[in-house]
Amino acid sequence: MSETGVTTNLYDRLGGAAAVDLAVNNFYRKVLVDDRINYFFEGVDMERQAAKQKAFLTFVFGGPNNYTGLDMRKAHTHLVANGLNDSHFDAVVENLGATLRDLGVAEADIAEVAALAETTRNDVLNR
Amino acid sequence: MPTIAFQECTVECAPDETVLDALTRQGLEIPSSCRNGVCQTCLMRATEGKPPRTAQQGLKETLIAQGYFLACMCKPTESLTASLPDEAVVQRVSARVIYREYLNGDILRLRLLPYGAFHYRAGQFLQIRRPDGVIRSYSIASVSEIDSLIELHIRLLPNGSMTTWLHKEVREGDCLEISGASGNCFYLPGAPARNILLVGTGSGLAPLWGIIRSALHEGHQGEIHLYHGSYNVAGLYLESELHALAEHHPQFHYYPCVDEGEGAAHHSGRADKIALAQHKNLSDWQVYLCGHPEMVKSAKRSAFLAGANLTDIYADPFVLSKTP
Structure with missing residues (x-):
């Protein structure tokens, strides 16, 4: 965060916690109607899932976080066993980009978010 | 300096220190994860x-x-007494059965007079503890601002030992032991213009009946749409009361729905499907879902996809106990 400085911080530019609250509903909706990935979300507790997605969005928005990758790994182990792969990860990032585009976020910022999301790929896919 | 009372300890909270830090500094165990207000583990x-x-x-x-x-x-800016969410504030009250009647073939209406203060919000639930220790939860159908007695709607369940006892053995004049009210499915004043969708099946109408009367009592102006579903017409109840309420309050709309049977007075099909088909855009709506767990689960997803935010969806699935 310090390298970009206070005024140009991605998280603040996106709107901070309020933006995460706004984005999480739209993002989760997109994921649930996307037939490429929605079967991974069958039967999960929606509130708990939304809380996890808020944590994920906070991280990829460059917000304050305690991301270590360990929880991300554990949360996806059983999904990887069921076939979760790069194409599904790409679909999630695509939905993330579309969510931000709907909210009027600039393409450069979307690219920055996608780059942060990219850092979680190996944890998500348990590699 | 504000203090935090938690379990048997009282901890001082330093300026700029969080409750989580203050309590863990004293070696108290509070579940936590992200420490950034995101994961809600430290609720x-x-x-x-x-x-x-x-x-x-x-x-x-x-x-x-x-x-x-x-x-x-x-x-904190002031001293707090705090507890973890599952440390329910166990308050036990004795309540006398004042009135009982059947609302339909298998739903019993009980009205109870609590001895001592009993605070609740319409739509919350309480627990009844039978003398042998068996405990079951029932939604509250009354509104404390309007009704002097606590009302419950108890459906007789096949092999339900508690409901059988309540239906067959408990009489007017008997005393029941009840616990304090809990649950997050209730009406909140403060947004009188928002639209409200309510879907209930069977005795899932009980909390909704309370929520609707509470909303109207508070002067709610937005539209209120209730879909009550049952397998057949015999399973519906409070029909004339709900029609009367709709006549007196133009913002309130009532749709009795049955899976089986035809008739001009009823909608044919599952209540949640009919509700969601008639309301395709639930953006900024408040949604209340009570009754059959599968209905609640699928309607929650549909309401969310129709635009309702998860924080505006209040659900109270009736989970049947495995033990008799």
Whole structure:
């Protein structure tokens, strides 16, 4: 965060916690109607899932976080066993980009978010 | 310096210190994870004192109204008495059965007079404890601002030992032991213009009946749409009362729905399907879902996809106990 400085911080530019609250509903909706990935979300507790997605969005928005990758790994182990792969990860990032585009976020910022999301790929896919 | 009373300890909270830090500094175990107000693992409840609004960001309005807060975000400005969410404040009250009647073939209406203060919000549930120790939860159908007695709607379940006891053995004049009210499915004044969708099956109407009367009593102006579903016409109840309510309050609309049977007076099909087909855009609506767990689960997803935010969807699935 310090390298970009206070005024140009991605998280603040996106709107901070309020933006995460706004984005999480739209993002989760997109994921649930996307037939490429929605079967991974069958039967999960929606509130708990939304809380996890808020944590994920906070991280990829460059917000304050305690991301270590360990929880991300554990949360996806059983999904990887069921076939979760790069194409599904790409679909999630695509939905993330579309969510931000709907909210009027600039393409450069979307690219920055996608780059942060990219850092979680190996944890998500348990590699 | 504000203090935090938790279990048997009282801890001083230093300036700029969070409740989570203050309590863990004393070696107290509070579940936590992100420490940034995101994951909501450190959810606590203030039973005395008011937590700052910044510690309640992202919580359901009904949780906020009950004093819930996130310990990792809470830099208290006043002293608090706090507990973990599952440490229910166990309050036991004795209540006398004043009135009983059948609302339909298998739903019993009980009205109870509590001995001592019993605070609740319409739509919450209480527990009945039978003398042999068996405990079951029932939704409250009355409104404390309107009704002097607590009302419950109890459906007789096949092999339900508690409901059989309540139906067959408990009489007017008997005393029941009840617990304090809990649950997050209730009406909150403060947004009188928002539209409300309610879907209930069977005796899932009980909390909704309370929520609707509470909303109208508070002067709610937005549209209120109730879809009550049952397998057949015999399973519906309070039909004439609900029609009368709709006549007196133009903002309230009532749709009795049955899976089986035809008739001009009823909608044919599952209540949640009919409701969601008639309301395709639920953006900024409040949604209340009560009754059959499968209905609640699928309607929650449909309402969310129709635009309702998860924090505006209040669900009260009736989970059947496995033990008799």
